[in-house]
Amino acid sequence: MPLNSKHFLSEINKSFVNSIRKNLNKYDTDPKQPQRLKLQKCKYCYYINIKISLQAFTSFTCKNCKEEFLHHNSNVNKYCMKCAEELNICCHCGAEMD
Ligand SMILES: [Zn+2]
Ligand SMILES: [Zn+2]
Numbered sequence: 001m002p003l004n005s006k007h008f009l010s011e012i013n014k015s016f017v018n019s020i021r022k023n024l025n026k027y028d029t030d031p032k033q034p035q036r037l038k039l040q041k042c043k044y045c046y047y048i049n050i051k052i053s054l055q056a057f058t059s060f061t062c063k064n065c066k067e068e069f070l071h072h073n074s075n076v077n078k079y080c081m082k083c084a085e086e087l088n089i090c091c092h093c094g095a096e097m098d
Contacts, residue, residue, distance in 0.1 A: 023047050030098070040081055042090035043098040051075045063094065 002008065027047040030036070036046045053075030060076040061068050064083035071077060077084075077091045084091035 023050070037097075040084040040089075040091040040097070042093060042095045044095065045090050045092040049093070 024047075026032070027043050030043060030047075032046070036043070039046070053073040055073050057070050057072060058074050058076050059068055059070055060078075062080040062083055063078050064087065065080060067080065069080050078094050079087070079089065079091045081091055088097050089095060090097060
């Protein structure tokens with residue numbers, strides 16, 4: 001099947017929709033809550049807001065303590081783990097923890 005055929009493209013769209021549906025389902029059921037809490041991430045960042053990131057260390061400044069930290073990929077957090085835990089917020093977006 002040629003890669004640019006309309007059938008192939010509609011299959012890609014469908015599989016994308018399916019993966020969104022799966023993620024929404026996980027968002028509702030929170031099946032990985034222990035792992036998620038360990039990473040101090042809200043349900044939205046853990047299940048929905050999954051960005052493709054480069055595997056490269058990237059520095060970021062925590063919005064609370066203003067210290068600089070290294071993150072293991074380019075999809076950096078807004079807060080360091082310590083502050084996120086203290087404030088009970090998602091380290092990635094700063095929202096209240098679910
Ligand atoms: Zn901090
Ligand atoms: Zn978040």
